Amino acid sequence: xxxxxxxxxxxxxxxxxxxxxxxxxxxxxxxxxxxxxxxxxxxxxxxxxxxxxxxxxxxxxxxxxxxxxxxxxxxxxxxxxxxxxxxxxxxxxxxxxxxxxxxxxxxxxxxxxxxxxxxxxxxxxxxxxxxxxxxxxxxxxxxxxxxxxxxxxxxxxxxxxxxxxxxxxxxxxxxxxxxxxxxxxxxxxxxxxxxxxxxxxxxxxxxxxxxxxxxxxxxxxxxxxxxxxxxxxxxxxxxxxxxxxxxxxxxxxxxxxxxxxxxxxxxxxxxxxxxxxxxxxxxxxxxxxxxxxxxxxxxxxxxxxxxxxxxxxxxxxxxxxxxxxxxxxxxxxxxxxxxxxxxxxxxxxxxxxxxxxxxxxxxxxxxxxxxxxxxxxxxxxxxxxxxxxxxxxxxxxxxxxxxxxxxx
Amino acid sequence: xxxxxxxxxxxxxxxxxxxxxxxxxxxxxxxxxxxxxxxxxxxxxxxxxxxxxxxxxxxxxxxxxxxxxxxxxxxxxxxxxxxxxxxxxxxxxxxxxxxxxxxxxxxxxxxxxxxxxxxxxxxxxxxxxxxxxxxxxxxxxxxxxxxxxxxxxxxxxxxxxxxxxxxxxxxxxxxxxxxxxxxxxxxxxxxxxxxxxxxxxxxxxxxxxxxxxxxxxxxxxxxxxxxxx
Numbered sequence: 001x002x003x004x005x006x007x008x009x010x011x012x013x014x015x016x017x018x019x020x021x022x023x024x025x026x027x028x029x030x031x032x033x034x035x036x037x038x039x040x041x042x043x044x045x046x047x048x049x050x051x052x053x054x055x056x057x058x059x060x061x062x063x064x065x066x067x068x069x070x071x072x073x074x075x076x077x078x079x080x081x082x083x084x085x086x087x088x089x090x091x092x093x094x095x096x097x098x099x100x101x102x103x104x105x106x107x108x109x110x111x112x113x114x115x116x117x118x119x120x121x122x123x124x125x126x127x128x129x130x131x132x133x134x135x136x137x138x139x140x141x142x143x144x145x146x147x148x149x150x151x152x153x154x155x156x157x158x159x160x161x162x163x164x165x166x167x168x169x170x171x172x173x174x175x176x177x178x179x180x181x182x183x184x185x186x187x188x189x190x191x192x193x194x195x196x197x198x199x200x201x202x203x204x205x206x207x208x209x210x211x212x213x214x215x216x217x218x219x220x221x222x223x224x225x226x227x228x229x230x231x232x233x234x235x236x237x238x239x240x241x242x243x244x245x246x247x248x249x250x251x252x253x254x255x256x257x258x259x260x261x262x263x264x265x266x267x268x269x270x271x272x273x274x275x276x277x278x279x280x281x282x283x284x285x286x287x288x289x290x291x292x293x294x295x296x297x298x299x300x301x302x303x304x305x306x307x308x309x310x311x312x313x314x315x316x317x318x319x320x321x322x323x324x325x326x327x328x329x330x331x332x333x334x335x336x337x338x339x340x341x342x343x344x345x346x347x348x349x350x351x352x353x354x355x356x357x358x359x360x361x362x363x364x365x366x367x368x369x370x371x372x373x374x375x376x377x378x379x380x381x382x383x384x385x386x387x388x389x390x391x392x393x394x395x396x397x398x399x400x401x402x403x404x405x406x407x408x
Numbered sequence: 409x410x411x412x413x414x415x416x417x418x419x420x421x422x423x424x425x426x427x428x429x430x431x432x433x434x435x436x437x438x439x440x441x442x443x444x445x446x447x448x449x450x451x452x453x454x455x456x457x458x459x460x461x462x463x464x465x466x467x468x469x470x471x472x473x474x475x476x477x478x479x480x481x482x483x484x485x486x487x488x489x490x491x492x493x494x495x496x497x498x499x500x501x502x503x504x505x506x507x508x509x510x511x512x513x514x515x516x517x518x519x520x521x522x523x524x525x526x527x528x529x530x531x532x533x534x535x536x537x538x539x540x541x542x543x544x545x546x547x548x549x550x551x552x553x554x555x556x557x558x559x560x561x562x563x564x565x566x567x568x569x570x571x572x573x574x575x576x577x578x579x580x581x582x583x584x585x586x587x588x589x590x591x592x593x594x595x596x597x598x599x600x601x602x603x604x605x606x607x608x609x610x611x612x613x614x615x616x617x618x619x620x621x622x623x624x625x626x627x628x629x630x631x632x633x634x635x636x637x
Contacts, residue, residue, distance in 0.1 A: 003519055010507035299503040302464055303564070304492020304520045306485060401465040404499065 004309065008317035011293075019321060022285045026325020026380055027332065029278040033271050033376040034333035038340070040267050042367035044260045048226070048249070050361055053128045054194060056252040057220035058229050061236065064245050066217055067252075072101050072172050075215040076244060085239035086221065091232035094222040096123035099206045101217070103169035103177070105149075105199065107157040114153060116169065116199045118206025118216075127222050130187070130200070137161035137185030144202050146184035152196035154186050161185060167199070172212035179209050190361040271379075279383040286318055286387050290394050297395065298403025311395045315388040322384040326377050334373070340366040411571050411604055412438040412461065417470035419456050419627075430456040431467070432627035438572070441602040443595065445609050445618035453627040454608040455576055461606070462574045463491045475571055492520055496565030498575035502557040504549040510536060510560045511545035517568045535563040539593055555586025562594060572604035579611045591617050 012019045052058055061082070066074040078097060086095050099118030104111055121140050124130050131139040135151050147165065149157075159165060164180050171177035181201065189195040207213050223232045229248045236246045250257045290297075297310055345364035347355055352362035419431040430453045438444060446454045459465035461472055463479045472479050474494055482490055491497075504513045511532050518528040536542045539559040541552075549557050558578060565573045575594075579587040595617050597603045607614050615621055623631040 003516075007505070007507055014507060295501075295503065296505060299497075299499065300505065301488060302462075302491065302497055303517055304488055304568070306488050401459050404464070404503070 004313045004316055008313050008320060011317050012320050015289075018285065018289075019324075022282055022321050023324040023328065025278050025281050026322060027329040029274055030326055030329025030376045030380060031333045031336075033274060033379070034330065034372055035336060036267065036271065037372040037375065038333075038337045038366045038368065039364060040263065041369055041372060042341070042344075042365040044263070045367050046361065046363065046365040047256060047260070048253075050191060051253055051256055052222075052249050054189070054191065056249050057127065058223045058226065058249050059221040059232055059236070060247050060252055061219040061221070061240070061244055062217065062247065064243055067245070067247065070100065070217075072099065072170075072210050072212055072215070072217060075099070075172070075212055075217045077214050078216060078219065081239060081241075082219070082244070085236060086219070089232055089235050091223045091228040091235070092221055093224055094123065094127050096120050096127060096220050097203060097216040098218045098220055099203060099210065099212070099216055101169060101206075101210060103167040103199065105153070105157060106166040106168065107159045107163070109158045110156065112153065112156055112197075114149070114197050114199050116167070116201070116206065118203040118210075119200050120203050121200075124200075127220065133187045133189050134185045135188030137183065140184050140200070140202060142202060143204065144184065145181065145205055146201075147181040147205075148185045148187055148200040149183055150195035150198040151186040151188040152192060153198065154183070156196065159183060165199075167209065169210065171210040172215065175211040177210050181205075190356070190363075192356045271376075275376075275379050275383065278380075279386070282321070282383065283387050283390065285321075286391065289317075290314065290391065294398070294403045295405075297398060298400050301398070301400045302404060307395050307398070311388075311392050314391050314395070318387060318391065319384055322380050326380050330373050330377065337366055337368055337372070340364075341368045411440045411475065413471075413473040414438075414461065415471045415473075417457070417460060417472065418468045419453070419460060419465065420468045429627050431460065433470070434624075434627070434629055436622065436629060436632065438604065438606060440604055441598065442620055443598045443605050443618055444620040444622060445607045445615050446622045446624060447609060447615060448624040448630070450610075452624045454624045456627075457624060458574055458576055458606065458608045462495050462497060463487050492517060492568060494571045496568065496570040496573035498558070498561045498565050498573060498578045500577040500580045502549070502554070502561050502581075504557055504560055504564070506549050509546050509548055510541065510552065510556075510563075513549070513560055514563045514567050517564060521568060531567065532563075535566055536560070538597075539563045540589070553586070554582050555589060558582060558586070558590055559593065562590070562597075566597065566603065572606060575605060575607045575609075577609055577611075578607065579609065579614060584613075587611070587613055 063074040063076045086092055097120060101116045103114055103116045105114045121142055121144070125139070134148070140146050140148055149165065154160065157165070161183055163183050165183055166180050167178065169177040187195065187198065187200070189198070201209070203216070207215065221232065223229055233246050233248050240246060300310055301307060344366065347362040347364060355362035414434060414436050417431055417434040418429070421428040421430055432453070434457060446457060448454045456465060460467045463472070466480060477490065479487060479490060505516065508516060514532045514535055515528045518531060533542065533545065536545050539562055541556050541559050544552060544556060549560070552560065579590060582590060591613060594605055598605055607618070609615065617637070618635070619637050620634045621631070622629060
């Protein structure tokens with residue numbers, strides 16, 4: 001076996017230019033696949049992270065019908081059993097109660113419908129860092145009677161910090177809800193969709209406004225890492241009453257999941273084409289290498305090298321090329337990915353506006369997830385495994401006597 | 409004592425339109441220690457005959473017995489092992505493994521035979537010295553002249569201690585000086601170690617050294633002559 005490795009390694013450098021060109025094609029394939037996957041996955045992770053932090057959390061507990069019919073009538077009271085179940089769950093890092101409803105906002109000049117969130121400001125801050133989006137004014141504290149509104153909403157309503165805003169809505173079981181609230185601060189979210197329609201107020205204040213004391217519409221839960229969502233959901237399910245339901249983030253954000261799946265699929269097509277081109281290129285090189293050494297292989301078999309050992313030798317040789325390409329590709333792309341993970345690309349100008357108009361944060365983030373590096377390596381390995389089938393076929397069909405003459 | 413017994417050997421090539429009888433019923437024996445030249449014009453069938461004799465090309469009919477073993481009754485794997493242990497090959501184009509040094513080329517076959525490292529190294533050194541290129545043990549084939557490469561090929565052929573050596577036009581690519589040196593070497597190996605050599609050749613210089621000349625024409629033995637040399 002040692003001899004096989006020695007001969008295979010030396011054979012690589014018989015035509016070093018060809019070996020390097022072949023390895024370079026694999027290098028670029030792996031490099032671009034890793035770079036592309038890193039950018040794509042980084043963007044998805046950022047989108048999910050934004051959505052999860054700003055809105056849904058990784059998990060929500062809701063009244064059974066709330067998801068389909070978003071009415072405060074489908075609210076629930078948090079009992080001790082639920083609190084205990086959440087506090088005992090090892091996966092959960094943060095949790096907060098919310099009321100989610102709608103209200104008509106009115107200023108002197110305009111009325112605009114808006115999403116109304118009743119929150120616990122301190123807990124919400126721990127989950128989403130909400131205060132960092134305060135563009136003007138100040139954040140609210142627990143028990144405050146003031147509200148926070150999106151900056152775009154304020155612009156549309158032509159209101160400012162310290163102005164009063166009238167909210168009119170429908171409270172619990174059809175009760176009329178109306179109130180006037182001071183605007184404590186404006187939220188300048190990177191997601192314009194949120195900024196143009198969102199209002200936050202303290203949860204007690206909101207319960208009072210909607211006449212639903214001690215009731216909430218959702219319990220928002222964060223976990224250590226996305227991978228722990230299913231474990232946390234399973235644990236919560238065990239202790240939950242029949243009136244309540246646990247939703248992981250992907251059930252709460254089906255549009256986002258569809259968007260990601262669509263983009264992942266198109267990314268896969270591009271990568272498949274990339275590796276197909278590389279695969280055929282490598283195959284052509286291997287065919288050439290086999291053909292050039294036909295006589296040499298014939299001599300080896302003639303003097304006593306069994307065909308299976310010839311196969312091992314040439315397959316090792318091909319895998320050496322693959323290995324050089326994979327390792328250099330991963331090494332090169334790791335450096336670039338590492339740089340962009342540390343320094344995400346901030347999109348500016350018109351492109352940034354396009355991003356915002358589509359509801360995305362104008363930033364290109366990269367991911368350094370290990371799968372990004374492993375997947376191209378596995379694909380290249382599979383390509384070489386398929387090519388080795390050709391090599392095996394070639395050697396099996398090789399007729400020693402014609403090979404010695406250098407004939408096909 | 410007969411090393412090789414060949415009986416009614418026939419090889420027919422089926423091309424798309426015609427059947428070509430390259431070897432047409434050859435029966436012949438070779439004894440231990442013979443220095444034989446198989447001669448004949450191009451296309452006479454001498455290389456085909458040598459290939460069948462060496463277990464490289466399957467005959468259409470007939471048998472080749474080497475040391476009592478009918479080689480064409482062996483499985484492919486056993487045939488490869490048989491060739492390794494019993495037959496040494498010297499080819500027209502040297503056919504050394506280009507990525508191995510002269511020493512490694514000679515050692516290669518012993519390695520396949522599973523010989524211990526010390527024995528391999530000792531024999532490699534002895535063989536290369538005996539063919540006159542002991543000082544080129546670490547040179548790759550590309551750094552050797554044609555004559556030197558063919559000497560390495562002879563050393564490689566002898567490495568496995570075979571029953572006999574088949575040499576197909578071994579001097580065809582050599583100049584006259586290299587040819588006479590190589591022939592002298594093989595003749596000496598034959599005399600000293602009683603190594604059996606069978607050549608397919610056109611080369612008069614080889615014929616002049618041979619103690620037996622088998623002339624083949626149209627796939628048949630035309631003459632089988634022995635000489636005292």
